[in-house]
């Protein structure tokens with residue numbers, strides 16, 4: 001199919017209602033108008049890339065989705081129904097988890113400890129409320145196997161792991177609560193090509209299990225065009241183009257980012 005054929009992306013065809021839909025979002029930081037009518041939606045099983053130049057508003061938009069920033073105005077729909085998301089716990093209660101770029105992992109702790117940090121499986125209070133390490137380990141192994149990460153060490157401090165392995169543990173941590181949507185802000189920024197491919201495989205595994213994935217990335221030529229289903233391009237706080245990933249080249253996406261391709265919508 002030609003990249004110039006305007007139609008809905010395959011990933012959202014016949015899938016009913018988007019899991020999350022943000023429409024016409026406005027956001028100011030003081031006098032700075034960061035989002036000027038920005039929109040993004042994700043369907044079950046779909047991987048949506050949010051791209052754009054530095055300062056285009058990508059992180060701000062996903063932070064509105066994650067409840068970190070409250071929008072000044074605009075619509076926020078979850079599974080088709082208007083919802084109020086003004087703080088991170090509003091988003092997590094809906095089943096929206098976010099993996100931040102700093103990963104928020106503790107380097108001196110191992111994978112199991114990081115996965116269960118703050119939500120350990122504890123015994124009864126009369127037993128001292130001790131962390132049931134063995135049970136956490138079994139659950140962690142099950143989770144990692146489901147994510148096809150069965151080879152990751154459960155006992156090495158994550159500080160001794162590679163960037164790609166740490167990224168995978170951060171993603172696994174976001175999956176523990178069985179979310180419906182996972183947001184990743186620049187997950188491949190500091191990764192080697194092969195580690196970024198590992199993240200691609202992982203998010204596809206999750207999408208195949210029905211999750212919606214929203215991913216911010218600057219790695220247009222490799223990651224974005226190859227590992228996602230749909231690409232939303234942002235410029236100056238608004239959407240300026242939309243592409244089906246499989247029908248577009250990196251050059252076309254970059255052109256749209258820098259303004260060479262006004263108002264393109266090839267994703268329907």
Ligand SMILES: Nc1ncnc2c1ncn2[C@@H]1O[C@H](COP(=O)(O)OP(=O)(O)OP(=O)(O)O)[C@@H](O)[C@H]1O
Pocket residue numbers: 029032034052053054055056057058059060061
């Ligand atoms: N907490 C904040 N306070 C004030 N201004 C902010 C804040 N967060 C973002 N901005 C501003 O809003 C605009 C959009 O920033 P945002 O971080 O969303 O861009 P981005 O597309 O994620 O860029 P990058 O690719 O560099 O990460 C920028 O002008 C930025 O300086």
Ligand SMILES: [Mg+2]
Pocket residue numbers: 058059060
């Ligand atoms: Mg950003």
